[in-house]
Amino acid sequence: xxxxxxxxxxxxxxxxxxxxxxxxxxxxxxxxxxxxxxxxxxxxxxxxxxxxxxxxxxxxxxxxxxxxxxxxxxxxxxxxxxxxxxxxxxxxxxxxxxxxxxxxxxxxxxxxxxxxxxxxxxxxxxxxxxxxxxxxxxxxxxxxxxxxxxxxxxxxxxxxxxxxxxxxxxxxxxxxxxxxxxxxxxxxxxxxxxxxxxxxxxxxxxxxxxxxxxxxxxxxxxxxxxxxxxxxxxxxxxxxxxxxxxxxxxxxxxxxxxxxxxxxxxxxxxxxxxxxxxxxxxxxxxxxxxxxxxxxxxxxxxxxxxxxxxxxxxxxxxxxxxxxxxxxxxxxxxxxxxxxxxxxxxxxxxxxxxxxxxxxxxxxxxxxxxxxxxxxxxxxxxxxxxxxxxxxxxxxxxxxxxxxxxxxxxxxxxxxxxxxxxxxxxxxxxxxxxxxxxxxxxxxxxxxxxxxxxxxxx
Numbered sequence: 001x002x003x004x005x006x007x008x009x010x011x012x013x014x015x016x017x018x019x020x021x022x023x024x025x026x027x028x029x030x031x032x033x034x035x036x037x038x039x040x041x042x043x044x045x046x047x048x049x050x051x052x053x054x055x056x057x058x059x060x061x062x063x064x065x066x067x068x069x070x071x072x073x074x075x076x077x078x079x080x081x082x083x084x085x086x087x088x089x090x091x092x093x094x095x096x097x098x099x100x101x102x103x104x105x106x107x108x109x110x111x112x113x114x115x116x117x118x119x120x121x122x123x124x125x126x127x128x129x130x131x132x133x134x135x136x137x138x139x140x141x142x143x144x145x146x147x148x149x150x151x152x153x154x155x156x157x158x159x160x161x162x163x164x165x166x167x168x169x170x171x172x173x174x175x176x177x178x179x180x181x182x183x184x185x186x187x188x189x190x191x192x193x194x195x196x197x198x199x200x201x202x203x204x205x206x207x208x209x210x211x212x213x214x215x216x217x218x219x220x221x222x223x224x225x226x227x228x229x230x231x232x233x234x235x236x237x238x239x240x241x242x243x244x245x246x247x248x249x250x251x252x253x254x255x256x257x258x259x260x261x262x263x264x265x266x267x268x269x270x271x272x273x274x275x276x277x278x279x280x281x282x283x284x285x286x287x288x289x290x291x292x293x294x295x296x297x298x299x300x301x302x303x304x305x306x307x308x309x310x311x312x313x314x315x316x317x318x319x320x321x322x323x324x325x326x327x328x329x330x331x332x333x334x335x336x337x338x339x340x341x342x343x344x345x346x347x348x349x350x351x352x353x354x355x356x357x358x359x360x361x362x363x364x365x366x367x368x369x370x371x372x373x374x375x376x377x378x379x380x381x382x383x384x385x386x387x388x389x390x391x392x393x394x395x396x397x398x399x400x401x402x403x404x405x406x407x408x409x410x411x412x413x414x415x416x417x418x419x420x421x422x423x424x425x426x427x428x429x430x431x432x433x434x435x436x437x438x439x440x441x442x443x444x445x446x447x448x449x450x451x452x453x454x455x456x457x458x
Contacts, residue, residue, distance in 0.1 A: 010053040014040070017061065101284060107154055108280035115147040115276055116269035129268055134184040136268075138177040141197040144272035146170045148279045149207040155283060156210035169203045173448070180452040187393045188452040194330075195397070199444035201226075202437060216427070219434035224348040225282055227341070232278035240270050297346035301362055304339060308369035315376065322380040329398040332377050336405050339370040343412060347430055356420050364416045371409040378402050393455045397447050404443055408436050 014036065021032050039060055046056035119140075127135050149166055158166075177196055182189040205222045212218040244262050251258045315322075322328065346363060381399050385391050415432060418424035 007053070010043070010057060013054075013057050104155065104280065104284055107151055108276060111147040111151040112273035112276040114150075115144050115272040118147070119143040119268050119272050120265075129264060134182060134186075134189055135178075137193045138182065138189060138196065139174075140193075140272075141200050142170070142174055142177060144275040145197070145200045145204050147272075148276050149204045151276055151279060152204065152207040152283075153210070156207065158207065158210050162206065162210060166203060166207055169206075170200065172445075173200050173203070176445075176448040182452065188455060191393055191397050191451055192448050195444040195447040199441055199448060202441035202444075205437070216431040216434045219437065220348050220430055223344050223434065225279075227345050227348075228282045229278050232281045233274060236274040236278055237271075240267070240274065297342055298359065301342055301346065301359070301366055304342060305362055305366040305369060308335075308339070308366065308373060312369060312372055322376055329377075329381075329394060332373065333398060333401055333405075336370055336374055336402075336409075339366060340405070340408065343367060344433055347426075347433060350426065356422070360416065360420050364413060364420060367409055367413045367416060371406070371413055374402055374406050374409060378406065393451050396455075397451065400443050400446070404439055408433075408439075 017039070018032060018036060021035065042060035042063060043053070043056045046059055047053060051059065122132075122135065122139075123129075129136055146166075149170070153163060153166060173196055177192060180188065182192065205219075206213065208222045208225060209215070209218045244266060247258055247266070248262060314320075322332070343363060343366070378399070381395055381402065385395055385399070411432060412429065415424055415429045419426055419429060
């Protein structure tokens with residue numbers, strides 16, 4: 001290797017190290033510059049002492065100690081930074097960052113207003129929220145998620161082919177939601193209302209990853225975005241509920257009943273706009289919620305593992321089969337999705353270089369328990385379908401979903417086992433999980449597009 005090639009490879013390692021360090025909440029770019037200067041000086045000294053560039057870099061990084069410890073140390077010295085991240089404007093010491101932050105905020109305001117206006121547009125055609133529940137149930141996410149995708153695509157400066165793809169997919173979702181005459185009691189209406197948000201959320205994912213959809217790290221960033229977006233959305237919903245109660249009781253005290261305003265304007269408009277605001281908060285305040293991920297996974301992984309194991313013991317002890325009616329199927333699928341979410345979020349929060357430990361074994365127990373429950377659900381569904389009960393839209397959809405979950409959980413358990421035995425790098429699990437996301441999207445689109453005509457709109 002020539003000296004020039006060695007220097008280029010060393011610079012690439014510095015760049016990779018810098019990107020990794022910048023993900024730490026307590027470290028700002030100026031702090032990373034300081035650390036990088038220290039690291040470069042240490043590398044130069046080691047190279048001068050006779051080490052190769054690769055050896056010098058590894059030794060210098062090792063001497064710096066744990067990045068997590070460095071992050072906590074910087075955070076203790078500059079604890080006010082967390083509050084600076086929470087304010088609505090950018091860094092007052094950085095005019096360029098402040099201008100960019102304000103542009104993002106105005107883009108969020110416009111997209112949020114667009115979402116709020118769009119949910120009221122159907123009323124111009126006689127479709128009211130109180131009287132046309134079936135229409136709003138299957139179209140609700142179409143009023144919110146396209147505007148969130150617009151905001152993300154604007155921030156990513158998406159190219160025209162991607163914008164065209166987003167428009168086409170959201171248009172396809174609108175056609176799928178409204179092309180079939182689904183009545184309020186239709187089972188296909190329930191399936192569309194559940195699966196269309198899943199299909200459209202992964203369209204939002206295309207806007208998020210933009211031109212980097214081949215990168216497993218970028219796809220994992222979208223998973224992290226999803227978790228943080230959900231946390232912010234729940235907080236906004238709780239705040240909106242408190243605001244609604246406050247408005248109702250205060251105006252009611254002076255003889256004005258704002259029930260219609262709250263139910264027809266504040267709640268629906270606030271809900272769709274809140275989806276955009278939550279996305280902006282994740283983008284603008286990156287890493288404020290990020291450190292919740294390890295806490296949540298460490299807290300709920302053992303709890304869910306204990307709950308699933310207790311359920312399996314109860315099934316064996318009582319010899320009771322699983323009820324496969326619609327509500328029970330939704331409950332079990334949600335349970336399996338929560339397990340998968342815990343696994344995904346723990347992957348996004350884990351340091352790939354950290355050694356294996358008890359928590360990794362606990363995750364393996366969680367995935368294996370979920371896998372066993374998935375097998376029981378599949379046996380119950382196939383038993384009902386092959387018996388006199390026959391196939392229904394709910395059972396067909398649940399069958400496909402549980403087969404997809406079975407494949408994912410089975411291979412995830414295998415990868416976790418190999419990782420614990422130090423035979424597979426942790427990155428393999430990350431690549432598998434993020435690469436599997438389109439499978440869920442494809443099945444969701446199949447349910448939305450094909451199930452209503454297959455089951456004659458039942």
